Amino acid sequence: MPIRLENVGIAVRDLDAAVAFFTDLGLTLLGRDTVSGEWADTAVGVDGNHADIAMLETPDGTGRIELFQNRHPTMIETEPTLPYQVGMHRVAFAVDDLDEALAIAARHGCFPLRGVANYEGVYKLTYLRGPSDIIVMFAQKLVD
Known part of the structure; x- marks a missing residue:
């Protein structure tokens, strides 16, 4: 199927x-x-x-x-999901320019949870809280 x-x-x-x-x-x-x-x-x-x-x-x-x-029914507020909790976790986007994506997010009051990480020289990536506390991940590939 x-x-x-x-x-x-x-x-x-x-x-x-x-x-x-x-x-x-x-x-x-x-x-x-x-x-x-x-x-x-x-x-x-x-x-x-x-x-x-x-x-x-x-x-x-x-x-x-x-x-x-x-x-x-009326929306029910819940505590924001944490990156290590079971359940729907995040939505992830591959971006060509992480700095540009972060600048756009900042215009909406959304900032990295901790900072920008470098994964073994292959990716720069970060998690941030988007609207309604959605966890959003941006990842920029550094090498092909």
Whole structure:
């Protein structure tokens, strides 16, 4: 059976801010919609599911992120995930210029958790907190 990753869904507290962050990084907004109704209740497994969504795609067309902000049920705040906790961990992006990516993130108030690491001279990489405390990783390949 062929299988491919369609998208990664991320719940956010401010859909507009999250869309602005990811489009500023270079993702393309494919569309926005509001979903609700019996089909959404069944698919998600939540009665009365009602959410605003935005679908974004990476410039190479191979990766998609679906951001969503619930209208119902009410969003529940949780403690931000830590890099060593079990569960959905991070979204990672390969970037050509890590400094440029960090400058864009900084315009949105997002900064590295600790700093920029050099992995054996092959990658420069860092984790940062994006909108809604999403852990975002940037990695710049240094050698081919």
